[in-house]
Amino acid sequence: MIGLNWYLGAAAILYLIGLYCLATKRNIIKLIIGIEILINAAHLNFIALSTTTVGLDPLARSFVIISIGVGAGVIALALSLTLLIYRHYGTLDVRKMRRLKW
Amino acid sequence: MSLEFMIEVALIGFLILFAILAVELKKLAYAVVSLGLMSTVLSIIFYVLYAPYVAVINLLVYAGAVIVLFLAVLSLMSPGEKGKREEMKYDIATEVSGGLLFIIIAILMVQVFIASYVGLHFVYGEALNLPVLKPFQNILENVAQSVWQVRIIDVLIQAMALFVAGLGVATLFRRERGEKE
Numbered sequence: 001m002i003g004l005n006w007y008l009g010a011a012a013i014l015y016l017i018g019l020y021c022l023a024t025k026r027n028i029i030k031l032i033i034g035i036e037i038l039i040n041a042a043h044l045n046f047i048a049l050s051t052t053t054v055g056l057d058p059l060a061r062s063f064v065i066i067s068i069g070v071g072a073g074v075i076a077l078a079l080s081l082t083l084l085i086y087r088h089y090g091t092l093d094v095r096k097m098r099r100l101k102w
Numbered sequence: 103m104s105l106e107f108m109i110e111v112a113l114i115g116f117l118i119l120f121a122i123l124a125v126e127l128k129k130l131a132y133a134v135v136s137l138g139l140m141s142t143v144l145s146i147i148f149y150v151l152y153a154p155y156v157a158v159i160n161l162l163v164y165a166g167a168v169i170v171l172f173l174a175v176l177s178l179m180s181p182g183e184k185g186k187r188e189e190m191k192y193d194i195a196t197e198v199s200g201g202l203l204f205i206i207i208a209i210l211m212v213q214v215f216i217a218s219y220v221g222l223h224f225v226y227g228e229a230l231n232l233p234v235l236k237p238f239q240n241i242l243e244n245v246a247q248s249v250w251q252v253r254i255i256d257v258l259i260q261a262m263a264l265f266v267a268g269l270g271v272a273t274l275f276r277r278e279r280g281e282k283e
Binding site: 008009015018021024032036047061062064073075077080092 | 107110111117118124125130133137140141147148151152153155156159160163164167168171172175179200201207208211212215247249260263264267
């Protein structure tokens with residue numbers, strides 16, 4: 001088993017990839033993908049930090065399980081809003097959504 | 103260098119590779135499929151890290167349901183949209199500002215990472231560097247006990263929140279359909 005550093009580093013790199021996606025992409029689907037990558041990075045961090053020789057923390061794992069459910073709800077809601085936005089505006093480009101009036 | 107070491111490093115490499123592909127691929131359907139592969143690799147990593155429950159639920163929810171949801175939404179859009187390439191119009195202001203923001207956040211994150219790592223070593227000492235060897239049954243019992251006894255209120259609230267979210271989505275689409283009729 002490799003050390004904790006590798007997993008923490010991987011989580012940090014995943015987090016940076018998600019932030020980069022949120023900062024530079026304009027497609028709504030890509031932004032949701034970025035959010036999901038951020039959530040996955042946080043989960044990896046939780047699991048890696050709860051796995052030590054001191055003991056395996058079950059609280060962190062149950063927290064991650066609950067967070068997975070909540071994250072799936074968030075993604076589902078975002079996707080349904082995306083569909084409504086696409087029907088309203090006819091595009092997925094966030095720069096073209098300037099009118100908030102429905 | 104043992105085989106286990108190489109497998110774990112390869113898993114982490116695939117994880118980052120699929121994440122980059124999910125962000126950078128131009129066709130949305132391919133990007134979503136790449137995201138599913140990333141979630142699958144992450145599930146395997148969870149299993150390696152002695153978290154079998156989390157691995158199974160991550161595989162079911164993120165690599166299964168969410169990806170199906172993504173593909174369903176893409177299929178509901180116009181036929182050209184899911185295969186359409188993103189606009190390649192070069193917007194220099196967005197690229198420069200996004201790149202600067204990215205660099206600043208990266209520097210901050212590296213500092214936080216180093217500081218937290220030093221702090222963790224201060225708290226846990228040598229325990230962080232040693233391999234983990236624990237009986238597997240205890241993990242299953244502990245996690246099940248933690249989910250169903252310690253955090254039962256969270257689980258119930260989560261179930262209720264998901265139910266309400268489902269109702270909300272159904273209401274949104276019902277209104278949309280009613281307006282069209």
